[in-house]
Amino acid sequence: MKYIIALIPSPLKKVYANHKKRQYAKSIIGKNVYCPICKSEFKSFADYGIQIRDNALCHKCNSVERHRLLYLFLESKFNFFKSDSEQHILHFAPERFFYNIFKDIDNVKYFPCDLYPELYTYDEDVKVKKADLTKIPFKDSTFDFIICNHVLEHVTNDKLAMNELYRVMKRGGAGIFQVPIDYSREKTYEDFTISTPEGRLKAFGQHDHVRWYGQDYKSRLEQAGFNVIENDFVNSFTPADQYKYGLMNSELIYYCEKTYN
Ligand SMILES: [Zn+2]
Structure with missing residues (x-):
């Protein structure tokens, strides 16, 4: 797979990265959780930790x-x-x-x-x-x-x-x-x-x-x-x-x- 990615011209790579970014931003939209530190709402907090915990990491301030x-x-x-x-x-x-x-x-x-x-x-x-x-x-x-x-x-x-x-x-x-x-x-x-x-x-x-x-x-x-x-x-x-x-x-x-x- 990495060989194929290496063959993709960089403008296309940028388009792909932006697409992934937009997809991610869309996937976290919601009002189920609220970070009191950065005053942001999300669908949920991200999974995080050496032993993964769900609803843990703020997408914006990393709390x-x-x-x-x-x-x-x-x-x-x-x-x-x-x-x-x-x-x-x-x-x-x-x-x-x-x-x-x-x-x-x-x-x-x-x-x-x-x-x-x-x-x-x-x-x-x-x-x-x-x-x-x-x-x-x-x-x-x-x-x-x-x-x-x-x-x-x-x-x-x-x-x-x-x-x-x-x-x-x-x-x-x-x-x-x-x-x-x-x-x-x-x-x-x-x-x-x-x-x-x-x-x-x-x-x-x-x-x-x-x-x-x-x-x-x-x-x-x-x-x-x-x-x-x-x-x-x-x-x-x-x-x-x-x-x-x-x-x-x-x-x-x-x-x-x-x-x-
Ligand atoms: Zn936050």
Whole structure:
């Protein structure tokens, strides 16, 4: 087949590609689902994932279930921290859609960070800063809110990372630290002798993950000092709305507070 395609003159290839594009655009037209992030409606979200999940990926903004859940949570509970008082927000592995929101809020001092800031091509005034989660380059008690989603499962010394998140959070502050969790496991599974991408994919579900968190994820965060609330926000939506927004009804939000005590 590829030999035949190679023989097709390029103007024809372009016509064919445009035809496929139009076909695809037509196939997703509908009003069954709604992405709250990019405010778009579709027939359904696209299938996505190493283990394919249906109704997962937004055709326009590339958000998946967990992004839309967090968006709805931050919007409905905090109005994205828009207020009269200054809010310092630290964001590890900053997703584009949240970056775009926080960088423009007047009262928010926004600090997007990553171990590999060069991977981010956000061409804006607010630069993504280099930061190691196990050695966060900020003073104690700096941040009112911290977002660190799907990062800890990549970090070998996650205990140290959790301690660091606690250290830089203000008393009275909070954060959301989502990770993939296998709730069938009572205890987190990690084995640092497994270090190849193939081995990690097989053992931990992704080539660059170093563990599978289990039911003890909450207590691991508590050991760092956090008051942890496993928030079942997703089930405040009806099953019909969970489908409409493309949410996973098993996903708890790990809301972690640094209390005054
Ligand atoms: Zn979207």
